[in-house]
Amino acid sequence: MKTDLPSPQSLLDFAVEAAQLAGAVTLGYFNAQTPVEWKQDRSPVTAADRSAEEKLRERIERAFPGHGIVGEEHGERPGDGRVRWILDPIDGTFSFIHGVPLYSVLVGLEIDGEVQVGVIHLPALGETVYAARGLGCWWNGRRARVSATAELPGATVLTGGGKMFEKTGRWPHFERLIKTCGVHRSWCDGYGYSLVATGRADIAVDPIMKIWDVAALVPVVLEAGGRITDWKGRCTHQAGEIVATNGQVHDAVLKTLA
Numbered sequence: 001m002k003t004d005l006p007s008p009q010s011l012l013d014f015a016v017e018a019a020q021l022a023g024a025v026t027l028g029y030f031n032a033q034t035p036v037e038w039k040q041d042r043s044p045v046t047a048a049d050r051s052a053e054e055k056l057r058e059r060i061e062r063a064f065p066g067h068g069i070v071g072e073e074h075g076e077r078p079g080d081g082r083v084r085w086i087l088d089p090i091d092g093t094f095s096f097i098h099g100v101p102l103y104s105v106l107v108g109l110e111i112d113g114e115v116q117v118g119v120i121h122l123p124a125l126g127e128t129v130y131a132a133r134g135l136g137c138w139w140n141g142r143r144a145r146v147s148a149t150a151e152l153p154g155a156t157v158l159t160g161g162g163k164m165f166e167k168t169g170r171w172p173h174f175e176r177l178i179k180t181c182g183v184h185r186s187w188c189d190g191y192g193y194s195l196v197a198t199g200r201a202d203i204a205v206d207p208i209m210k211i212w213d214v215a216a217l218v219p220v221v222l223e224a225g226g227r228i229t230d231w232k233g234r235c236t237h238q239a240g241e242i243v244a245t246n247g248q249v250h251d252a253v254l255k256t257l258a
Helices: 008-027 047-063 093-097 163-167 171-180 189-197 217-223 250-257
Strands: 068-071 075-077 083-091 104-111 114-122 127-132 136-139 156-158 183-185 203-206 227-229 242-245
Touching (some): 008 047, 008 083, 008 104, 008 114, 008 127, 047 068, 047 083, 083 189, 104 189, 114 189, 114 217, 127 189, 136 189, 136 217, 156 189, 163 171, 171 203, 171 250, 189 203, 189 217, 189 242, 217 227, 242 250
Parallel strands (some): 156 183, 156 203
Antiparallel strands (some): 083 104, 104 114, 114 127, 127 136, 203 242, 227 242
């Protein structure tokens, strides 16, 4: 980062505070019979999604009026071309509308094309996993590290379910991975990636992702000692697919999915 920006620690602190403020907004709608609307892509959206993103944008615009912002619900506001906040106010809206507390607020900060700060805040669980490049990954104030699992038969693999794999024609690839790994669970969305970063799971895989789904995850997984790439092994937050692991099993996962 260049000297005309706040320090990485200051940016991380700000991102955590903003995510937690937005999370508090979502809790006011959680398990409260909040009406659900359906977008053209058949994904759900609620007033909680929109209100939480408005809170994030308001906070960012007040603190950093020159920064760009892109969010799932309210589109993109161009900024100085160098710094952009990437927001998903509720990652896991299906969980949210069913009263399942595994949804998250995702906040990523992109500087000069690279995501430098990431926050996964889980409001209903009271957990926050957060990282900045070079500062490590943290979980509610304590250092977070990926697991030490070294082989796929001993690994736990997470995903959001089989339909997206079927939709993309990738179910046979993922089925092969499930059969190779020791445990498969559908703990998905940002929550699943927080489990990888904190060593509670070994692998998370998704075949369809948007930039706001991925951006916050990248520094979190990397700073926890893991790897996060597309299915071809490229570390990017702009791919339409993602694989995150503890690093030790990453190449084996990519080979199995190939």
